Amino acid sequence: MQLKDPKGGAIAAAALTLLGGATPSQAEEKRWLFDTAMLFYTEGADRVYAFEPKLAATLDLRNGGAVNAGFTVDVLTGASPNGAAPSNQPQTFTTPSGNSSFTAAPGELPLDPSFKDTRFAGELGYTMPFGDANKLNVHGNASTEYDYRSLGGGATISRDFNLHDTTVSLGVNASRDSINPVGGAPTPLAEKTGAGGGPDQSKTVLDGLFGVTQVLSTTSLMQVNYSLSRSTGYLNDPYKVVSVVDADGDPVRYLFESRPDSRLKHAAFVQYKKFVIDRDVLEVSYRFMTDDWGIDSHTGDATYRFNFAGTHYLEPHLRWYRQSAADFYRVALDDGEPVTYASGDPRLGAFDGVTVGLKYGQTSWGNLQWSTRLEYYKQIGRVDGLPPVAGAALDKLDVAPDLNVIMLTLGARFRY
Amino acid sequence: MASPCTVLADGADDAELARLVEIARRSALRIEHKWSRYRDDNIVHRINHAQGEAITVDDETARLIDYAALLWRESERRFDITSGVLRRAWRFDGSDRVPDRETVAALLPLVGWDKVTWRSPQLRLAPGMEIDFGGIGKEYAVDVTLRELVAATDKPVLVNFGGDLAASQPPRDGPWRVGIDSGAPDRPAPLIKLDQGAIATSGDARRFLLKDGVRYPHVLDPRTGWPVMDAPRAVTVAATTCIEAGTLSTLAMLRGAEAETFLQSRGCDHHVVR
Numbered sequence: 001m002q003l004k005d006p007k008g009g010a011i012a013a014a015a016l017t018l019l020g021g022a023t024p025s026q027a028e029e030k031r032w033l034f035d036t037a038m039l040f041y042t043e044g045a046d047r048v049y050a051f052e053p054k055l056a057a058t059l060d061l062r063n064g065g066a067v068n069a070g071f072t073v074d075v076l077t078g079a080s081p082n083g084a085a086p087s088n089q090p091q092t093f094t095t096p097s098g099n100s101s102f103t104a105a106p107g108e109l110p111l112d113p114s115f116k117d118t119r120f121a122g123e124l125g126y127t128m129p130f131g132d133a134n135k136l137n138v139h140g141n142a143s144t145e146y147d148y149r150s151l152g153g154g155a156t157i158s159r160d161f162n163l164h165d166t167t168v169s170l171g172v173n174a175s176r177d178s179i180n181p182v183g184g185a186p187t188p189l190a191e192k193t194g195a196g197g198g199p200d201q202s203k204t205v206l207d208g209l210f211g212v213t214q215v216l217s218t219t220s221l222m223q224v225n226y227s228l229s230r231s232t233g234y235l236n237d238p239y240k241v242v243s244v245v246d247a248d249g250d251p252v253r254y255l256f257e258s259r260p261d262s263r264l265k266h267a268a269f270v271q272y273k274k275f276v277i278d279r280d281v282l283e284v285s286y287r288f289m290t291d292d293w294g295i296d297s298h299t300g301d302a303t304y305r306f307n308f309a310g311t312h313y314l315e316p317h318l319r320w321y322r323q324s325a326a327d328f329y330r331v332a333l334d335d336g337e338p339v340t341y342a343s344g345d346p347r348l349g350a351f352d353g354v355t356v357g358l359k360y361g362q363t364s365w366g367n368l369q370w371s372t373r374l375e376y377y378k379q380i381g382r383v384d385g386l387p388p389v390a391g392a393a394l395d396k397l398d399v400a401p402d403l404n405v406i407m408l409t410l411g412a413r414f415r416y
Numbered sequence: 417m418a419s420p421c422t423v424l425a426d427g428a429d430d431a432e433l434a435r436l437v438e439i440a441r442r443s444a445l446r447i448e449h450k451w452s453r454y455r456d457d458n459i460v461h462r463i464n465h466a467q468g469e470a471i472t473v474d475d476e477t478a479r480l481i482d483y484a485a486l487l488w489r490e491s492e493r494r495f496d497i498t499s500g501v502l503r504r505a506w507r508f509d510g511s512d513r514v515p516d517r518e519t520v521a522a523l524l525p526l527v528g529w530d531k532v533t534w535r536s537p538q539l540r541l542a543p544g545m546e547i548d549f550g551g552i553g554k555e556y557a558v559d560v561t562l563r564e565l566v567a568a569t570d571k572p573v574l575v576n577f578g579g580d581l582a583a584s585q586p587p588r589d590g591p592w593r594v595g596i597d598s599g600a601p602d603r604p605a606p607l608i609k610l611d612q613g614a615i616a617t618s619g620d621a622r623r624f625l626l627k628d629g630v631r632y633p634h635v636l637d638p639r640t641g642w643p644v645m646d647a648p649r650a651v652t653v654a655a656t657t658c659i660e661a662g663t664l665s666t667l668a669m670l671r672g673a674e675a676e677t678f679l680q681s682r683g684c685d686h687h688v689v690r
Contacts, residue, residue: 010490015660018483019559030474062449064457129456165544215544217525221467275468275542279533311470311538363470364538415472 030415033058037411044404048078048115065128074119074145079111083240083344085332086110086397087251096182096239098195109346109401112239119145133160141175150177154207165215173207181238188258189342192241196256201234219275229265242344243332249393252335257343259328265291281305294327295348311364317357317375325350325384331399334387349400350384353377357407370412379403419554419578423565426572426587439568440575443561451477453500453548463539463547470533470540478537480549480556487552487663488529494670495663498541499638500548501526506643508634512627520641527638555616555662558582562658582614582658596652596687606687608654616662618669619650619689635669646673654685 034057041050056070082093084104092103095114104110125139140153152175160167179185179202183195211225241254271285287299300320307313326348328341354377361371381400423440425433453460463471473481487495501523505515525531526545533540541547549556558575562582565573574583574592583592591609596617608615625632635647651668655661664684668675679686 010486011663012656012660014483014486015655015657015663018479018556018659019563019657060457064455066457133456135456215467217544219468219542219544221543273467273543281468307470311535364472369472 031060032416033060033413034416035411035413037409040408042406043078044406046079046111046113047403048076048080050077051075063128065126068123068125068127070123072119072121074117074121076115076117076119078115079113080115081344081346082110082112083237083242083257083346084110084251084254085243085245085249085344085394085399087243087245087249088397089250091251093241093254094192094194096195098183107397109398117145119143119148134158147180147182148177149180150175152176152205156209167211167213169209169211169213171207171209171211173205173209175205177203177205177233179203179234179238185234185236185238186256188236189255189339192254192256196238201238203231203233203235205229205231221273223269223271223273225267225269227265227267227269229263229267231263231265233261235259235261235263237343237345240343240345242330242342244335244337245332245387245390245394246335247389247393249332249390249397251332255333255342257345258339258341259343260293260341263291263293265289279307281307293348295324297321297323312362313360315359315361315373317355317359317373319353319355319357321353321355323351323353329385330387331383331385331394332387332390334389337387337389346381346400350382351379351400352382353379361411367416368412368414370410372411373407373409375407375409377403377405377407379405421578422574422576424574424576424592425565425569428569428571432569432571436565436569436573439564440561443564444557444577447553447557447560451480451549451553453546453550460548463541464545466541467543468540470538473537473539475537480552481534481539481547482536483659484549484552485529485534487667491667491670493529493639494637495551495667496527496529496638497547497549497551498527498529498532498545499636500550501544501546502636502638502641505641506625506634506636508624508632511625514625514627514632524641527641551666552659552662554578555580555614555658558614558616558658580614580616580658580662583610583612586611597650608652608685608687610654613654613656614658614661615652615654616658616665617650617652618662618665619648637670644670644672648675648688648690650689651675651679652687652689653679 037054039052052072052074054072058066058068060066084091086107086109088106090103090106091110092101093110094101102113121143123139123141125137127135127137129135135158137156143150152173154171154173156169156171158167158169178200180200181196185198185201186196187198207227207229209225209227211223213221213223215221236257236259240257242257243254244252246252267287267289269287274282276282282304284302289297303315303317305313305315328343329348330342330344333339333342355375357373357375359371359373363369380402383395383400386394421444423437425436450458451460455461459473459477484497505519505523531542554577558577558580559582562575562584566584572585572587574581586592591611594608594610594615595605596608597605620634624634632643633647635644637644647669651665653661653665655664664682668679671678676688
């Protein structure tokens with residue numbers, strides 16, 4: 001064969017380059033994907049510190065399926081609110097074990113300093129394609145910490161329609177938790193005099209999820225999810241109390257909290273993702289959650305991935321959250337006030353939260369992709385759940401203090 | 417490969433032939449598994465479903481993408497691995513279902529290698545875009561398989577994947593004799609004598625649409641989204657490697673009425689059926 005045209009030469013040369021590369025065995029596709037991350041979390045001086053390393057691995061199977069496994073360790077230490085209201089007097093509490101005590105200064109939100117936990121969690125999943133456009137995922141997970149164990153599993157089925165432009169998913173999940181509180185599980189609304197003393201408890205959670213992902217145009221897609229979650233059993237936090245106060249807001253005694261033994265949550269989530277100026281990715285989402293405890297929450301989230309140079313990117317993140325208080329959330333109870341349920345856990349109170357963050361990453365550093373993310377979260381408490389009589393006195397104190405959190409996440413992922 | 421695959425080895429006994437067939441079978445399945453657009457567990461699926469994220473590809477896929485990118489430039493944008501999206505509008509089933517202009521125009525924003533960010537080994541497509549290696553994958557598989565067979569035997573070998581073939585050396589009794597489908601039962605099949613090298617054919621005379629007396633061949637021009645109206649029914653080219661032969665025959669088809677002129681300018685042995 002002779003070549004009269006240099007362009008023919010270009011194709012022949014390119015064909016030889018293509019074939020002259022690594023032998024197929026060396027070019028074998030990398031079937032392992034490893035994902036690692038490390039989270040550092042701090043609520044500032046005297047409050048919770050957390051450290052959370054994570055490792056996940058996925059193996060692509062030759063039959064078209066995949067197996068994944070993950071392992072997470074959570075190490076938490078520091079002080080967290082025990083549910084009691086602040087007071088003009090010093091307040092002394094025994095720790096959950098009943099073996100030691102701590103004192104909160106006047107005007108300060110009581111924080112239990114014995115909060116210390118190490119949690120180990122593992123999960124295992126298997127995904128298999130079947131038919132032309134269907135996928136089935138089954139997974140199981142387990143976690144353990146010294147006073148809590150959880151075992152769960154579930155399945156998700158998804159199907160593509162319209163030449164993969166539409167994906168519909170349906171998932172179910174169930175878990176069974178056993179709670180073995182330090183010092184025993186207390187009787188709800190019993191006066192806290194020492195440790196709880198009661199028997200171990202359990203909790204069951206059933207979740208369902210329905211989702212649709214739709215490619216809208218060449219540059220955008222939308223995802224809509226609806227999820228339902230039902231918890232039954234022991235839903236109290238065995239270490240949380242609620243203050244009973246006199247007319248001046250001064251503590252009379254402390255009761256163990258009492259929550260309903262079932263909770264039904266509905267959540268709707270919508271996300272819009274757009275590829276902009278042929279380079280960047282904008283993602284905005286909104287989530288609404290409502291439950292039969294009276295909590296409604298709204299979450300707005302936006303990220304902009306700025307692919308500024310080759311394999312480097314910067315991703316600013318902004319998140320806004322608002323939650324209303326549970327019907328039974330109480331800063332404190334008036335002495336003699338009749339209640340069935342009451343909790344002083346600030347997580348069930350009304351608050352707003354704002355997160356701002358920035359992520360920097362490199363999508364190709366040899367065989368590795370890495371990223372680092374720094375985020376600041378500010379929680380602003382809104383006062384709700386004041387007792388009718390003592391409310392005016394308590395309102396003078398900072399019953400819903402702000403919370404400041406800094407989070408640093410380091411992530412790396414590579415194929416092998 | 418969705419087509420019959422044959423291995424010929426001159427002088428090999430049954431045991432050796434079985435061994436060679438197994439090598440060829442594994443090689444074909446490996447490449448088919450890796451790049452088929454009908455699977456949802458391979459690199460092509462990951463790329464096509466990345467929704468705007470960049471995907472890091474392996475070395476072999478990166479070389480094939482580099483090659484496709486070169487063909488896009490050499491063909492003045494006629495050869496484009498992102499053009500498969502047009503299949504959503506065009507189904508060449510012999511019927512008269514020619515899509516309307518709006519349907520085709522609506523797909524064009526999803527087509528075009530110039531809309532893709534390729535910084536080897538990372539590829540990023542806009543959401544909704546797709547790539548496939550339909551135009552070059554099978555020919556590449558022929559060359560790679562032949563190379564593996566040559567490493568496994570000293571007998572003359574010919575690999576034929578659905579009409580695209582390559583041979584290592586001539587058999588003892590003279591060159592390999594390759595018949596070419598003339599595209600019509602009443603025309604004699606031309607015979608090519610091949611010592612070594614490759615032959616590839618593009619075009620499928622059975623795939624077209626017919627409407628109002630106009631025949632729409634299944635060769636689509638990614639620049640317009642419409643068939644190349646004067647494309648030959650089939651183009652067969654001989655070259656040193658199967659990938660090169662396949663490329664030249666495909667590019668010739670995309671040239672339409674100028675297919676013969678294009679092939680003559682390349683100076684390669686060819687056969688055009690119109």
